Amino acid sequence: MLKNANYWAEKNSNKYPEELHKTIIDSGIFEVIECPCPATCECKKWGCNFHITRKKNITFNDALDYFMRCYVDKKRHIVVKQAIESNAPIKGRAAKLIPVTKKIEEKWEIITSEINQKTMLCDHGEEPWIGTEFKVNADTIYHSKWQAFLNPDLFIAYDTSSQMLLHRDYPNSVKYCELIKNIRIDLINFLNYQNQTITAFRKYDDPTIFFKKIKSTNTPLGTIIDKLYLTL
Numbered sequence: 001m002l003k004n005a006n007y008w009a010e011k012n013s014n015k016y017p018e019e020l021h022k023t024i025i026d027s028g029i030f031e032v033i034e035c036p037c038p039a040t041c042e043c044k045k046w047g048c049n050f051h052i053t054r055k056k057n058i059t060f061n062d063a064l065d066y067f068m069r070c071y072v073d074k075k076r077h078i079v080v081k082q083a084i085e086s087n088a089p090i091k092g093r094a095a096k097l098i099p100v101t102k103k104i105e106e107k108w109e110i111i112t113s114e115i116n117q118k119t120m121l122c123d124h125g126e127e128p129w130i131g132t133e134f135k136v137n138a139d140t141i142y143h144s145k146w147q148a149f150l151n152p153d154l155f156i157a158y159d160t161s162s163q164m165l166l167h168r169d170y171p172n173s174v175k176y177c178e179l180i181k182n183i184r185i186d187l188i189n190f191l192n193y194q195n196q197t198i199t200a201f202r203k204y205d206d207p208t209i210f211f212k213k214i215k216s217t218n219t220p221l222g223t224i225i226d227k228l229y230l231t232l
């Protein structure tokens, strides 16, 4: 299924998987860090040895440029940027992007100072997941995309069609934080059933087959699940 997702994405002029991998590897926004968790963390049970996380002190404008490459049609980048600068509404698919992005810009100082380096597999306890109380629906698509962009190993982006499929599979997950918690339970059950490590799970997604410019295959966990739902 992930092979199919990459095949069709290669045919799309935006080549989102290529942009996402370039962003993860080359942009300087993210880094692969040694797993920082204690031995008791859930991720360690599945052989976790690295996490993909955002670096500190990234500027909002850098983040926005790479966010658009990953999630916004190339032809709309200039219009979107101007709309964010002037806080003016725009029409079309990206209309809902402007208010969410303005909120991210306002909170940027907090976002860059408190980086959550955990993966979705990790123990989260009762820690508040800042900004994850929104409902999963077509209006909050760009919310989910920003969450996934800011913490790609922890959160999942969805689209118009994939959010409907997520509702089918997780009917009781009204809020985004509930959805992530329930997907986490399924991921743990899957690894248990397959007797698999998290590193092996990351390798399910191999965009290098269709995107020759991509070098590494360290795919963030959120991206793998996002792609699975885009292909279903």
Ligand SMILES: [Zn+2]
Residues within 6 Å of the ligand: 035, 036, 037, 043, 044, 048, 049, 050, 051, 119
């Ligand atoms: Zn870990």
Ligand SMILES: [Zn+2]
Residues within 6 Å of the ligand: 037, 038, 041, 042, 043, 044, 118, 119, 121, 122, 123
């Ligand atoms: Zn952990």
